[in-house]
Amino acid sequence: MSFINNQNTGSSLLSIHHCLLDCFGPMNWWPGDSALEIMVGAILTQNTNWNNVTKAIKRLKSKDLLNVKSLIKIDEQYLGQLIKSCGYYNLKAKRLKNFISFFYQKYHGSIDLLFNNNNDLFSLRGELLSVNGIGPETADSILLYAGEKPIFVVDAYTRRIFQRHKYISSEDNYEQIQQYFMKNLPMDYKLYNEFHAQIVMLGKKYCKRNNPNCQDCPLSDF
Numbered sequence: 001m002s003f004i005n006n007q008n009t010g011s012s013l014l015s016i017h018h019c020l021l022d023c024f025g026p027m028n029w030w031p032g033d034s035a036l037e038i039m040v041g042a043i044l045t046q047n048t049n050w051n052n053v054t055k056a057i058k059r060l061k062s063k064d065l066l067n068v069k070s071l072i073k074i075d076e077q078y079l080g081q082l083i084k085s086c087g088y089y090n091l092k093a094k095r096l097k098n099f100i101s102f103f104y105q106k107y108h109g110s111i112d113l114l115f116n117n118n119n120d121l122f123s124l125r126g127e128l129l130s131v132n133g134i135g136p137e138t139a140d141s142i143l144l145y146a147g148e149k150p151i152f153v154v155d156a157y158t159r160r161i162f163q164r165h166k167y168i169s170s171e172d173n174y175e176q177i178q179q180y181f182m183k184n185l186p187m188d189y190k191l192y193n194e195f196h197a198q199i200v201m202l203g204k205k206y207c208k209r210n211n212p213n214c215q216d217c218p219l220s221d222f
């Protein structure tokens with residue numbers, strides 16, 4: 001593990017969180033009317049923006065297909081056409097069908113069974129990662145936002161912001177970065193939820209990939 005700024009502790013990370021919270025206010029993530037909708041959204045949002053996902057979810061809802069039984073039965077090619085706004089729609093249709101099949105076969109399509117408190121968090125994470133097309137970020141988004149499980153989501157914004165502020169190195173992988181946050185923050189899904197949402201907002205508004213607005217960044221003092 002090659003963290004650059006090892007002297008930074010949980011108190012520093014919490015200070016950053018509080019600073020962002022003061023700047024942006026509560027984000028109340030993840031948008032969705034149900035845990036299933038959140039899980040579907042987590043898969044569809046891979047490599048696309050949320051507006052495109054919203055369009056796809058609205059189409060599924062309009063045809064009364066945003067339920068496990070309908071998604072199990074639906075033709076994969078037809079599903080792809082319905083979620084076309086998301087990009088890579090044929091691939092995402094396949095991934096969504098893979099997930100729904102797992103969810104239905106292993107947990108009978110029951111949210112309560114999937115996120116039962118007796119299920120070990122990391123064993124469940126392993127099950128999700130075994131589904132073809134579900135990577136760490138998607139699995140953790142499902143666990144955190146749909147399951148309200150205390151696991152920190154790492155995305156491109158997290159990497160960019162905390163590399164620029166010298167908290168992590170470009171050499172650190174997903175699991176190493178995740179461990180850094182989880183070891184230095186209280187194990188609280190509400191905190192992880194809100195912190196990740198604040199990080200995304202910072203990345204979109206200030207810490208952009210090109211031409212970042214460092215002068216006005218809320219974290220300029222950090």
